[in-house]
Amino acid sequence: GAGVSQSPRYKVAKRGQDVALRCDPISGHVSLFWYQQALGQGPEFLTYFQNEAQLDKSGLPSDRFFAERPEGSVSTLKIQRTQQEDSAVYLCASSPGAGAADEQFFGPGTRLTVL
Amino acid sequence: SQKIEQNSEALNIQEGKTATLTCNYTNYSPAYLQWYRQDPGRGPVFLLLIRENEKEKRKERLKVTFDTTLKQSLFHITASQPADSATYLCALDPSGTYKYIFGTGTRLKVLA
Numbered sequence: 001g002a003g004v005s006q007s008p009r010y011k012v013a014k015r016g017q018d019v020a021l022r023c024d025p026i027s028g029h030v031s032l033f034w035y036q037q038a039l040g041q042g043p044e045f046l047t048y049f050q051n052e053a054q055l056d057k058s059g060l061p062s063d064r065f066f067a068e069r070p071e072g073s074v075s076t077l078k079i080q081r082t083q084q085e086d087s088a089v090y091l092c093a094s095s096p097g098a099g100a101a102d103e104q105f106f107g108p109g110t111r112l113t114v115l
Numbered sequence: 116s117q118k119i120e121q122n123s124e125a126l127n128i129q130e131g132k133t134a135t136l137t138c139n140y141t142n143y144s145p146a147y148l149q150w151y152r153q154d155p156g157r158g159p160v161f162l163l164l165i166r167e168n169e170k171e172k173r174k175e176r177l178k179v180t181f182d183t184t185l186k187q188s189l190f191h192i193t194a195s196q197p198a199d200s201a202t203y204l205c206a207l208d209p210s211g212t213y214k215y216i217f218g219t220g221t222r223l224k225v226l227a
Binding site for chain 2: 004031033035043044093099100101102104106107
């Protein structure tokens with residue numbers, strides 16, 4: 001079966017533009033995570049969905065970042081008025097359950113470059 | 116402050132040897148710890164999970180240990196191969212829920 005997919009794979013935006021990053025999780029997976037990964041660093045947690053409910057958005061860096069998963073499957077991470085410090089790889093992951101013992105299946109990421 | 120430390124420098128080893136990677140943490144009491152592999156341009160891939168009441172976990176050529184007293188996990192790859200070259204990330208769950216904190220990763224290079 002298909003794994004987690006993300007689109008676009010690469011995005012270049014001018015400072016101040018809005019961007020939308022899409023994640024298609026594995027079908028039937030309850031949990032969905034968004035992470036930000038800077039070069040040479042590990043993924044940093046942004047937000048967590050359990051089905052359509054956004055249970056945790058404590059990692060979102062500012063109110064310019066917004067995520068949704070309206071039907072409990074596909075998710076979109078939106079960044080408004082992009083800044084250069086937003087440049088990073090944005091990773092999406094899904095897992096079948098909602099517990100800490102579930103492995104996370106990651107997508108390939110979207111590399112965002114803000115000029 | 117809370118943090119996770121992994122060898123920041125790359126680890127180079129000869130093919131066939133055992134690679135040992137370290138993950139140290141402070142100010143956490145995680146119930147679970149996971150190890151992931153990440154290749155350039157790709158997302159992390161899950162390798163192993165170990166629980167706080169488990170001392171050791173094995174999967175094929177991989178072995179993970181978890182010492183909650185030392186606050187340390189060791190990740191071993193035996194009979195290493197050039198295809199094992201990648202960045203290895205440890206991740207722990209500080210609150211027994213879904214929210215994992217990742218280390219910065221250690222880049223392993225296995226030389227033929």
